[in-house]
Amino acid sequence: MLRYTLKRILIAIPTLLVISIAVFWAAREIASPAGQLSLNPRISAEDRVRFREQLGLDKSGFEQYTDWLGGFLQFDLGESLISRRDVWDIIQPALANTLVLVVFAAGWSLLIGITIGTISAVRRGSFFDNAATGFAFFGFSVPTFWMALMVQLFFGLYLANWLGVTPPLLPTAGVYPPGHQGFDPGLRLKYILLPSLVLAVQLVAVYSRYMRASMLEVLNSDYIRTARSKGVGETKVIVRHGVRTALIPVTTQFAVDIGALVGGLIITEEIFQYPGMGHLFLQALFSGDYVLLLPAMMIVAWAVIIANLAADLLYARLDPRIRYV
Amino acid sequence: MSEHRDPRDEMIGHAGQITIDPDNVDPALFVDDEAIVGDIAAQGLQLETVPQWRLAVRKFRRHKMAMVGLVVLTLIVVGAILAPWVAPYGETEQNLEHSLESPSANFWFGTDNLGRDSFSRILYGGRVSILVGVAVALIVGTLGTTVGVIAGYFGGFVDSALMRVTDTLLALPFLMIVIVLARILGDGVWDIVLVLSLFGWMTLARIIRGQVLSLKEREFVEAARALGTPNRRVITRHLLPNLVGVITVNVSLTVAVAILAESTLSFFGLGIDPTQTATWGNMLGGNEGFVTTAPWLVWFPGLAIVFTVLSINFIGDGMRDALDPTQGKH
Numbered sequence: 001m002l003r004y005t006l007k008r009i010l011i012a013i014p015t016l017l018v019i020s021i022a023v024f025w026a027a028r029e030i031a032s033p034a035g036q037l038s039l040n041p042r043i044s045a046e047d048r049v050r051f052r053e054q055l056g057l058d059k060s061g062f063e064q065y066t067d068w069l070g071g072f073l074q075f076d077l078g079e080s081l082i083s084r085r086d087v088w089d090i091i092q093p094a095l096a097n098t099l100v101l102v103v104f105a106a107g108w109s110l111l112i113g114i115t116i117g118t119i120s121a122v123r124r125g126s127f128f129d130n131a132a133t134g135f136a137f138f139g140f141s142v143p144t145f146w147m148a149l150m151v152q153l154f155f156g157l158y159l160a161n162w163l164g165v166t167p168p169l170l171p172t173a174g175v176y177p178p179g180h181q182g183f184d185p186g187l188r189l190k191y192i193l194l195p196s197l198v199l200a201v202q203l204v205a206v207y208s209r210y211m212r213a214s215m216l217e218v219l220n221s222d223y224i225r226t227a228r229s230k231g232v233g234e235t236k237v238i239v240r241h242g243v244r245t246a247l248i249p250v251t252t253q254f255a256v257d258i259g260a261l262v263g264g265l266i267i268t269e270e271i272f273q274y275p276g277m278g279h280l281f282l283q284a285l286f287s288g289d290y291v292l293l294l295p296a297m298m299i300v301a302w303a304v305i306i307a308n309l310a311a312d313l314l315y316a317r318l319d320p321r322i323r324y325v
Numbered sequence: 326m327s328e329h330r331d332p333r334d335e336m337i338g339h340a341g342q343i344t345i346d347p348d349n350v351d352p353a354l355f356v357d358d359e360a361i362v363g364d365i366a367a368q369g370l371q372l373e374t375v376p377q378w379r380l381a382v383r384k385f386r387r388h389k390m391a392m393v394g395l396v397v398l399t400l401i402v403v404g405a406i407l408a409p410w411v412a413p414y415g416e417t418e419q420n421l422e423h424s425l426e427s428p429s430a431n432f433w434f435g436t437d438n439l440g441r442d443s444f445s446r447i448l449y450g451g452r453v454s455i456l457v458g459v460a461v462a463l464i465v466g467t468l469g470t471t472v473g474v475i476a477g478y479f480g481g482f483v484d485s486a487l488m489r490v491t492d493t494l495l496a497l498p499f500l501m502i503v504i505v506l507a508r509i510l511g512d513g514v515w516d517i518v519l520v521l522s523l524f525g526w527m528t529l530a531r532i533i534r535g536q537v538l539s540l541k542e543r544e545f546v547e548a549a550r551a552l553g554t555p556n557r558r559v560i561t562r563h564l565l566p567n568l569v570g571v572i573t574v575n576v577s578l579t580v581a582v583a584i585l586a587e588s589t590l591s592f593f594g595l596g597i598d599p600t601q602t603a604t605w606g607n608m609l610g611g612n613e614g615f616v617t618t619a620p621w622l623v624w625f626p627g628l629a630i631v632f633t634v635l636s637i638n639f640i641g642d643g644m645r646d647a648l649d650p651t652q653g654k655h
Contacts, residue, residue, distance in 0.1 A: 015493055029509045137390075137642075141635040143585050145592050146609065146627035149616060157617055263500030267589065281501065282593070285508060297505070300498060308496040 005313055012309050016302060020072075023297045024065050031288035072295060081289045090280070091295055097175065098265060098276035104196035105261070106254065109203030114250065116204070117211020118243055121219060132208055139205025144264050148198045148271040155194065170194055173273040195272040199264045203257065210253055214246040248318050258307040262300055381570075384647035391643020394636035401633055405451030412445035416603055425619045435621035437612055443622060447629050450603040454584055455633070457518055457597075457604075461583035464522035465529060466576040470568070472526065473533025474560055478541065488534070495527040500589065507590050512598040517590060521583050529575050536571055540564055570648030574641055581637040588630050605630050 043051070052058050056067055071077060077087035120129040152172040160168035171177070171191050180187070218224060219242055227237050266278035273279070277300060284293035385391060404411060413433075414420070420440035428435045434443035476487040503520050510516040540546055540563075549559050584605075590596030591606030592613075599607040605626040612622035 018493075019497070026505050026509065030505065137635060137638055138631075141581065141585075141638050142631050143588050143592075143627070143634075145589055146623075146630065149609075149613070149623055150627070153616055153620055153623065157620070259496055259498045262498035263589075266500055266504070270593070282504075285504070297501065300501060304498050305496055 001317070004316060008309060008312060012305065016305060019301050019305065020069055020298060021065065023294065023301060024068065027290045027294045027297060030285065031290040031293065068294065072298060077295045078291045080292045082287050082292075087292050087295055090292065091277075091299070094275060094277050094280045094296075095299065097274065098269070098278065101192060101196055101199065101265065101269070101274060101276055102261065104192055105199035105203065105264075108196060108200035109207055110250075110254065112200070113204045113207025114211050114243070114247070116208040117250075118215055118238070118246075120208065120212040121215035121246075122238060124216070132212075136205040136209050139201050142201075144198065144202060144267045145271060147201060148195075148268055151194055151198055152271070175274060192274075195268045195274050198272075199261075199268045202264060203261070206257065207250055207254070210250050211246060214249050215242060218242050218246045251314075251318075254311075259304045262304060381647040385643050388639075388643035388646055390639040391646075394639030394643070397632055398636035398640065401451060401629070401636070402455060404448050405455055408445070408448040408452060412442075412448045414442035414445040416446060416449040417441065418445070425615065427619070428621050434625040435619065437608075437619070437622055438615065443608075443625055446603045446608060447605065447626055450605045450608055450626065451629065451633075453514060453597060453602050453604045454587060454606070454630070455580075457514060457521070457587045458580040458584040458637075460518045461521045461525060461587075462576045462579040464518070465525045465579050465583075466572055468522065468526035469529025469575075470533050470565075470572055472530040474537055474564060474568075476530070477534040477537025478556070478560060478564065484534075487530075491527045491530050494524060495531070497524075499524055500586070503586060503590065504593070504595055507595045512596065512601075514597055514602070517587055517596050521586050525579065525583065525586075529572075529579070532571060532575060533568060536568055537564060540567055573648060574645045577637060577644060578641040581634045581641070584630065584634055584637075 049058075056064050059067070075088050077091070079085065080087055080090060083090070116132050116135075120132045123129055155170050156168050156172040160166060163169065170193055172194060175191050176184070176187055219238075224237060224241055227241050228234075232241075262278070265276065266281060268274065269276045269278035270282055277296060280292070281296045281300070284290075284296055408416075418441060420436065420442070422440065423432065423436050424438050424440040426432055426436045426440075432442050432444065434447060436442055437446075472487055472491065476484040476491075502524055506520045506523070507517060510520060546559060546563050549563050554562075587596055587604065588606030588609070591599075591604050592610040594607075594610055596606055596610075597604050599611050608626040609623060612619070612626075616623050
């Protein structure tokens, strides 16, 4: 196991490097700093030279890349081109916000998905099972951004009008009401409810299907039959023996889906105006702030790769059938 | 095993995993055995031979939701293709005195801020959205099949190299990459098709590789290779015909994925340029500001996407049942 782990980590390093080169190239391609400088007629020739030196643009591409990567690995990310603030100071709170959102969405999707999947498998062919199937198809087919808009519309307009309440029952944007200072867990929870649920819908659809399939397989296995014939109570059979085993493929699948979760994050954060990494990424992309865009992309891409690696290792550990080669 | 089989179990296909359920093999497929044919004839019964594709069609027609999906999708596609003849107004025709009107007999789905008829624009927009979906699916089908067949058939170094690339791309955050590339490449229809295809072929490649690995071990392929059949001929004559089912199912599901991805990109203003042509996605993006004052502008393009994608997913599910009984079963 140790050898396998080490080998997988060694293989991942070149991948991370290749990705850092690709990210570096892409961010520069989107927002070419030299191009922006030369296009602005109000910047004098001397200033242009000075700026180029300041940003390190007079060096070769390779040198610029290694300088940047060295800085990145030491959390020295430079200054935002737009706000002039230290990029690491901008990224830290965004990263924290995103992690909170991911934890909530992951919690919902696993909790709801596993419950739906288990009930579907136990009551196969029932009305509940059919409804769950319909819901899963729906979850796969509704664009996340449209669902987010519809949820905002429903809570912010239709439901609020119908109940005649202002402000609406659940807030549809931001993390706190405007002007709020300090940390307030109750308010925070209220604000994160809708974005985290929207982000979870597609995953609930996925996990309920996985859990259903996995659970059906387990319920059909010999040791469940043995447990039943020994007179173990049905609830205990399902929860203790069934769900626990059926969870293995589902939990490992979860880590693999982190890449897809990033897409959902970008969409939900943007529509719910939630100040996380996805929101930051789009903001940097549209404003051409490559100093901010680079670490935003790098952190997300590396996190996804590392999560996948962790999933592989976890799977190898949980499932003894995997051979370590 | 058979008592727990249910077509719904197969909704999520598992890449590269193949199990053959002996209880599910259609007995009609085995009636070409001469002894059995003789027995049946001896009993004075007549043997009906049914071609395989007709069995598939029969199976597909029994899948209710797939048939509903087929009808809905046909209506949408025909409406989109015939847009210039059936749409009550032109794609860019402005009726400024009727701007932001709610749905009425004159404007079925209401009008936008420029007084353009939302219903007509959805019909026109469907042409581009569906075109992008189909184009991406065809390219993805070709790329994914090629990579999967080469990796699975030749094995060894080629296989590990191709699969390393596939797995790495598969592990990346799809939407983020697509957004970045769309920003670099531009906002034309074919730019978007290119971006979505380049990063959409990996799942199919994995599935095809898995199928080829198991087909390679089958007697008819071994026999063909033992006879010295050239690789190209083994692939085109023996492997590909057996992959048609899997490819068809996955390509059809890719259309749905591509339509969703295009609409997301266009919604954020990174997809197809709204000044050139309407798509369901850029209609939503352009009208987001009117979400509270003119909600119909957000309702109908979204519903168009949902109905189309849902239909395609149901059809794909039906096709999986009909063409590919071995896939995605546990």
